[in-house]
Amino acid sequence: MTRARLACLFALMLLCGGATAADPMKLGLPPIPYPAGNSSTPDKVALGKKLFFDTRLAADGKMACATCHDPEEGFTTNGSATHPGSGGWPLKRNAPTVLNAAFEQALLWNGGMPSLEALAWGPMLNAEEMANLSATAVLERISALPDYAGMFERAFAGAGASKASFAQAIAAYERTLISGGSRFDRWWFGGDKSALNAEEQRGMLLFMFRAGCAQCHKVEQSYALFSDGKYHDVGAGVPAAGRPADPGRWEVTGEEEDRGKFRTPSLRNVALTAPYMHDGSLATLEEVVDFYDKGGGVSPNKVEWLYPLGLSAGDKRALAAFLKALTGEMPR
Ligand code: HEC
Numbered sequence: 099m100t101r102a103r104l105a106c107l108f109a110l111m112l113l114c115g116g117a118t119a120a121d122p123m124k125l126g127l128p129p130i131p132y133p134a135g136n137s138s139t140p141d142k143v144a145l146g147k148k149l150f151f152d153t154r155l156a157a158d159g160k161m162a163c164a165t166c167h168d169p170e171e172g173f174t175t176n177g178s179a180t181h182p183g184s185g186g187w188p189l190k191r192n193a194p195t196v197l198n199a200a201f202e203q204a205l206l207w208n209g210g211m212p213s214l215e216a217l218a219w220g221p222m223l224n225a226e227e228m229a230n231l232s233a234t235a236v237l238e239r240i241s242a243l244p245d246y247a248g249m250f251e252r253a254f255a256g257a258g259a260s261k262a263s264f265a266q267a268i269a270a271y272e273r274t275l276i277s278g279g280s281r282f283d284r285w286w287f288g289g290d291k292s293a294l295n296a297e298e299q300r301g302m303l304l305f306m307f308r309a310g311c312a313q314c315h316k317v318e319q320s321y322a323l324f325s326d327g328k329y330h331d332v333g334a335g336v337p338a339a340g341r342p343a344d345p346g347r348w349e350v351t352g353e354e355e356d357r358g359k360f361r362t363p364s365l366r367n368v369a370l371t372a373p374y375m376h377d378g379s380l381a382t383l384e385e386v387v388d389f390y391d392k393g394g395g396v397s398p399n400k401v402e403w404l405y406p407l408g409l410s411a412g413d414k415r416a417l418a419a420f421l422k423a424l425t426g427e428m429p430r
């Protein structure tokens with residue numbers, strides 16, 4: 099065989115899934131979308147990681163991004179439905195995981211943030227979160243910390259800490275928090291038919307077909323984010339016969355039809371990210387499955403095609419088992 103033909107064969111192997119097989123952590127995921135103007139470099143990522151874990155960034159010196167997005171708890175907090183912010187009051191919403199946030203078209207439960215860069219100063223300045231009075235105050239504080247000396251300059255071609263570089267470093271780190279390669283991915287995309295047991299496969303069929311979950315928690319041809327990136331009201335956390343307590347997507351669009359709608363969350367690593375829903379009102383995946391089996395909650399804008407599913411006890415166990423097979427490889 100000529101050298102050219104060998105090269106050709108090699109290229110074909112790469113095309114046919116080789117790229118994902120080479121990195122099991124990315125199996126089942128689309129390419130990571132890096133925005134123009136914020137390429138990923140090791141120096142930037144190292145700086146972003148240091149910032150993400152640094153409690154000195156909060157006004158009271160006691161809270162970091164990682165306080166609410168804790169790597170030990172699936173990059174969220176499992177202990178509270180709505181984590182207490184700086185004042186000690188519970189926040190309005192349940193903290194989503196930052197794992198795979200890189201793939202979201204719009205961030206936050208209401209989709210109100212266009213990018214990880216745009217979001218970074220939000221929690222820093224929010225009076226209920228890290229409660230800083232101004233970005234300038236934070237940047238001055240960082241500049242005075244000896245352990246940051248030279249880090250911004252190394253990551254940003256000689257430029258010191260600025261509002262933009264701070265946000266870019268944090269976002270660059272967040273784009274390394276990628277997690278695919280779950281047992282589902284190995285079964286569905288990797289062709290490993292031993293990756294899911296019989297009960298999980300039964301749950302997968304229910305998820306894709308009879309229970310209708312995949313209509314919103316989508317699986318595409320070559321990857322799966324388990325979200326349609328759209329906003330729906332499934333009736334979670336709505337008081338009986340009441341209006342939704344949280345206006346959700348309405349905050350962004352001002353359209354009455356969007357009241358009570360939230361972005362479909364990805365279900366990757368969902369076994370690690372309890373409690374569930376925008377308000378953390380469901381404690382376990384079994385409760386989530388029961389909630390959908392009843393046809394969701396009751397709410398004025400609820401999706402009209404959510405209806406009671408009539409699942410058997412075995413079906414429900416299988417569906418929950420399938421959701422637990424979506425836990426991926428953890429970023430190192
Ligand atoms: C006090 C707890 C708390 C702290 C501290 C905190 N967050 Fe969050 N985070 C939340 C909550 C709650 C939400 C959801 C808010 C919403 O959707 O309205 C959220 C949402 C996010 C999201 C959106 C994820 C998605 O899927 O839409 C990202 C990204 C994020 N935070 C990053 C950060 C970064 C970076 C920091 C530090 C600068 C930080 N957070 C600090 C609680 C916190």
Ligand code: HEC
Nearest residue numbers: 309310311314330334360361362363374375376386390401
């Ligand atoms: C109409 C679209 C839609 C359908 C169908 C749907 N979901 Fe959801 N799912 C959502 C939305 C939107 C949320 C967030 C709702 C909220 O927070 O109020 C959600 C939340 C969840 C959560 C919580 C995730 C988290 O991180 O908090 C789980 C688990 C879940 N759905 C599983 C399922 C299962 C299992 C099915 C099938 C029985 C299903 N969903 C059907 C749209 C849908």
